[in-house]
Amino acid sequence: MGLFLKIFIPLLGGLLAFYFYSAPQSFNEEMLRGKRVIVTGASSGIGEQMAYHLARMETHLLLTARTEAKLQKVVERCLELGAASARYISGSMENPSFPEVVVKEAETSWGGLDMLILNHIGYSGFNFFNGNVGQVRKLMETNFISYVAMTTSALPMLKESDGSIVVVSSMAGKAGSPFAASYSATKFALDGFFSSLRHEFIVDKVNVSITLCILGYINTESAVRAVSHVIQGTPAPKEECALEIIKAGALRQRELHYPPWVVSAVVLLRDIAPEFLDSMTRSWYNVENLRRT
Ligand SMILES: NC(=O)c1ccc[n+]([C@@H]2O[C@H](COP(=O)([O-])OP(=O)(O)OC[C@H]3O[C@@H](n4cnc5c(N)ncnc54)[C@H](OP(=O)(O)O)[C@@H]3O)[C@@H](O)[C@H]2O)c1
Numbered sequence: 001m002g003l004f005l006k007i008f009i010p011l012l013g014g015l016l017a018f019y020f021y022s023a024p025q026s027f028n029e030e031m032l033r034g035k036r037v038i039v040t041g042a043s044s045g046i047g048e049q050m051a052y053h054l055a056r057m058e059t060h061l062l063l064t065a066r067t068e069a070k071l072q073k074v075v076e077r078c079l080e081l082g083a084a085s086a087r088y089i090s091g092s093m094e095n096p097s098f099p100e101v102v103v104k105e106a107e108t109s110w111g112g113l114d115m116l117i118l119n120h121i122g123y124s125g126f127n128f129f130n131g132n133v134g135q136v137r138k139l140m141e142t143n144f145i146s147y148v149a150m151t152t153s154a155l156p157m158l159k160e161s162d163g164s165i166v167v168v169s170s171m172a173g174k175a176g177s178p179f180a181a182s183y184s185a186t187k188f189a190l191d192g193f194f195s196s197l198r199h200e201f202i203v204d205k206v207n208v209s210i211t212l213c214i215l216g217y218i219n220t221e222s223a224v225r226a227v228s229h230v231i232q233g234t235p236a237p238k239e240e241c242a243l244e245i246i247k248a249g250a251l252r253q254r255e256l257h258y259p260p261w262v263v264s265a266v267v268l269l270r271d272i273a274p275e276f277l278d279s280m281t282r283s284w285y286n287v288e289n290l291r292r293t
């Protein structure tokens with residue numbers, strides 16, 4: 001087993017990483033200059049870092065999240081970094097009418113849209129499922145339905161610009177992981193919906209790309225706060241993660257795996273050795289450090 005872990009997994013991870021990274025085209029920051037981009041969940045974490053990268057690339061930015069004070073600061077920083085323009089609109093994606101409001105804002109200020117980056121998530125805790133069905137329903141609205149609603153409202157503009165949709169998901173949206181049942185469900189839903197929609201776009205000759213980003217453990221404040229006492233291992237840097245997401249979107253890649261080795265190995269093991277993956281997954285957690293709520 002030790003040898004298996006040491007040799008087989010890195011080898012497969014490497015092969016898959018190579019496969020996913022050998023994009024036919026290479027990334028160039030010019031690709032994004034002057035593009036009109038919406039980033040959701042942009043007040044902190046990976047979304048905030050994406051905003052800074054996009055600002056350096058001289059894009060027009062519309063940022064959204066709930067906390068106005070944080071968004072104001074991020075917008076200021078984006079303008080300092082060189083954004084062609086930057087504005088924000090605050091509100092909660094728990095509110096079913098808010099997704100359309102955000103897209104309308106882009107329409108009135110720009111008259112079009114090139115890239116829609118869907119990244120926000122509602123708070124879901126990290127623990128045993130406590131039977132609260134209402135909470136699952138609410139998280140489905142925030143983490144999944146709002147992504148569908150934003151896509152629907154933005155589609156006419158994206159069709160016009162041959163634009164891109166970038167959906168930020170997680171390893172928990174590819175393989176079940178414990179203590180995140182509702183979160184995991186919302187991320188699986190994204191894969192189902194957007195992978196299906198991608199087929200339809202191709203059948204219909206709609207030239208709008210869909211990039212699904214499968215992320216491992218990233219060092220954002222909220223993730224570290226939620227899981228560092230339970231999960232061993234060093235999280236990957238949010239700045240690099242944010243840049244890889246933007247690159248994958250600009251290159252119109254189907255899926256991004258970041259960090260590539262870990263995520264690709266997990267996705268592969270899910271199919272060829274699911275029980276092994278399950279037991280390995282459980283061994284990563286210090287369950288004794290969880291306090292049941
Ligand atoms: N960090 C990781 O280890 C990791 C791993 C896998 C996948 N991911 C994915 O990466 C993405 C970003 O995660 P992150 O770690 O950067 O999280 P984060 O720092 O907690 O950021 C979440 C963002 O969503 C916003 N938000 C929260 N509730 C909202 C609501 N009801 N309506 C609208 N916006 C809301 C937050 O701002 P406000 O509070 O101001 O609203 C914040 O801007 C997520 O899709 C997550 O699933 C992260």
Ligand SMILES: *[C@@H]1O[C@H](CO)[C@@H](O)[C@H](O)[C@H]1NC(C)=O
Pocket residue numbers: 161162163207
């Ligand atoms: C689709 O859009 C991309 C990005 O604008 C463009 O490079 C590509 O040529 C388009 N493909 C078709 C078939 O129009």
